[in-house]
Amino acid sequence: MRWRSAPHTRFPIARRQVKMTLAGTFPFRAGSARGRPTCAHGRRSRGKRRTRFCSWARRASPCGRSRRIAVRAIAPHVASKASDSAVVAIDEAGRFAVPLLSGHLGGANELAQTVARAAGAIPVITTATDVRGVWAVDTWARCAGLAVSNPEAIKRVSARLLSGGRVALYSDMPISGQPPEGVDIASDRARADIVVSPFAGANAGASVRAAETTGDVVPAGETGKPAGVRAQAPAPEPLRLVVPCIVAGIGCRRGACAEAIGEAFLLACGQAGISPSAVREAATIDVKAHEEGLLAFCRARKIPLATYSAEELSQVEGSVSPSDFVRATVGVDNVCERAALAGGGKLIFPKLAHGGVTVAFSKVTIELSFKER
Numbered sequence: 001m002r003w004r005s006a007p008h009t010r011f012p013i014a015r016r017q018v019k020m021t022l023a024g025t026f027p028f029r030a031g032s033a034r035g036r037p038t039c040a041h042g043r044r045s046r047g048k049r050r051t052r053f054c055s056w057a058r059r060a061s062p063c064g065r066s067r068r069i070a071v072r073a074i075a076p077h078v079a080s081k082a083s084d085s086a087v088v089a090i091d092e093a094g095r096f097a098v099p100l101l102s103g104h105l106g107g108a109n110e111l112a113q114t115v116a117r118a119a120g121a122i123p124v125i126t127t128a129t130d131v132r133g134v135w136a137v138d139t140w141a142r143c144a145g146l147a148v149s150n151p152e153a154i155k156r157v158s159a160r161l162l163s164g165g166r167v168a169l170y171s172d173m174p175i176s177g178q179p180p181e182g183v184d185i186a187s188d189r190a191r192a193d194i195v196v197s198p199f200a201g202a203n204a205g206a207s208v209r210a211a212e213t214t215g216d217v218v219p220a221g222e223t224g225k226p227a228g229v230r231a232q233a234p235a236p237e238p239l240r241l242v243v244p245c246i247v248a249g250i251g252c253r254r255g256a257c258a259e260a261i262g263e264a265f266l267l268a269c270g271q272a273g274i275s276p277s278a279v280r281e282a283a284t285i286d287v288k289a290h291e292e293g294l295l296a297f298c299r300a301r302k303i304p305l306a307t308y309s310a311e312e313l314s315q316v317e318g319s320v321s322p323s324d325f326v327r328a329t330v331g332v333d334n335v336c337e338r339a340a341l342a343g344g345g346k347l348i349f350p351k352l353a354h355g356g357v358t359v360a361f362s363k364v365t366i367e368l369s370f371k372e373r
Contacts, residue, residue, distance in 0.1 A: 070100055081105060082151040088112045090121065098124040104138040105148065134161050135180035137194060137239065144368050146196065146241040147277040153239035157193055171196035173243050177370035196241045198278030198363065200269075244280040245366045246348075248303075249340025250294065251284060251326070251358040258296035264357035265297070272349040272361055280364075281306055283339035285313060285330055306343065313338040321351050336360040 070089040078084055078101065086106035089098045097116040099108035109125050116123040129136040138154050141147075148154065160167050161182045168184050170192035179185055186192040248268075252261060269276050282298055286307040298305045310331035318341045322333035332338065336351050336358040345362030352359050 074101060080151070081154070082148055086111050088115055090115060090119065094119045095121050096124050097121045099126075104129075104136050104154075105142055105151070107142060109139075128162055129158055132162065134158070135183060137241075140370070141241050144241075146243060146368075147275075149200070149240040149242055149275060149277070150237060153237060156236060157239050160193070167193040169194040169196065171243075171368065172198065173245065173366050173368050175368040175370060179370055192238050194239045194241065196243055196368070198243050198245050198275060199273050200240075200242075200275040200278075240275075242275045242277045243366060243368075244278055245345075245364050246274055246278045246280060247306075247340050247343045247345050247362045247364065248279050248282045249284070249336035249338065249342075249360040249362065250282050251335035251339070252288065252291065252294060253356040254291070255293070256291065256356055257293045258300060260355045261293055261297040261357050262300070264352065264354040264359050267354055268349060268352045268359040268361065271352065274349070274361060276301070279303060279361075281343070283308065283342060285310060285332065285335050285339065287330055288335075306339075308339060308342050313342060316341045318347055320347075 070087065074087055081102070082105060084102045084106055086099070086108035087101040088108055088111050089100050090096070097112040097119070099112045102108050104127065109123075109127060109130060112123040112125065115121065125131065127136070128134070129139075137157050138148065138151075157167055164182075166182050166184055168186035168191060169179070170186040170189045173196060175185075175196075189195055189197070248265065250261065250265070266276065268274075269279075279301070281304045282294070282301075283306040284294065286309050288294055289305070289307045294305065313332045313335065316338045318337070320334040320337040320341075324333070326335060327333040334351070337347060337360040340360045340362035341347055343362065343364060345364035347360065348363045349361035
């Protein structure tokens, strides 16, 4: 947490108190921001060793300056709605806390309210959905730990809700709680405005809906339709929210580099139709726990690495692809599929071998909720 302040600020409480109040307030899901420092540590849990690479998805920045100074200061660093840090400006007297950047995805609105409570200030929230009490899909995605594949679609969904319209939401995962006002649960992914899934279906929801058809009357023969028939444009791509529910089981030969592992991983994701951001952890056999290439791969993707002994993997139930060579080498007939299954998920993509690396995917069930935390 970095603290910026202009000289001679006069907050009603010490800056240290505000920082202590903010500590641990925003447990953002690691892996949604790039270029952040990471740290690694190991722990023992139920017989398996888990190396976790931790990072704050964004660095929240309360800024004790005037709004104009703050805007000029952060302008060179503004990059994308999906990755910008939360920035809140506080006036010199500590009377107002104003979110400047990333109000929903970055949590600046929530940060402003937290700072305001700590400093006895008034939070100034100006985002339309919050002002009008309309469900903010990007805030829900952040709180639920979902990655946003196409943040440009957030505006379309919010505009529909703000205009009094309704949106259809499809989810591969169960969602508890009452859907927000204006949100309908869809059973057909192809007709949804919001798709919650680990799968990277770029065309999901692209079916033509009568309410959203556009185009002009076209002459006969230009589209193969009779004259006077309106040309229909495909419905816009749905907002795709990625659920982190995939475990990647990985096996590799000794000395495999991070690039080779990453190449095999992305190839498997492409063939399985899985979004890479849906992978919640990697898993392998314990003899690979110190493979530099595998550790570097996990650091780059900001995912933890779970390791299991040969005995633990041999006890995993499920159909796998046995290999006598693998059994003779590490003491178990299969690494990637058994490691993927060891976390309790269901195997959805069997072993893929590429460049001395094997990859398999399993999917675990995560229950989401519409209830506010």
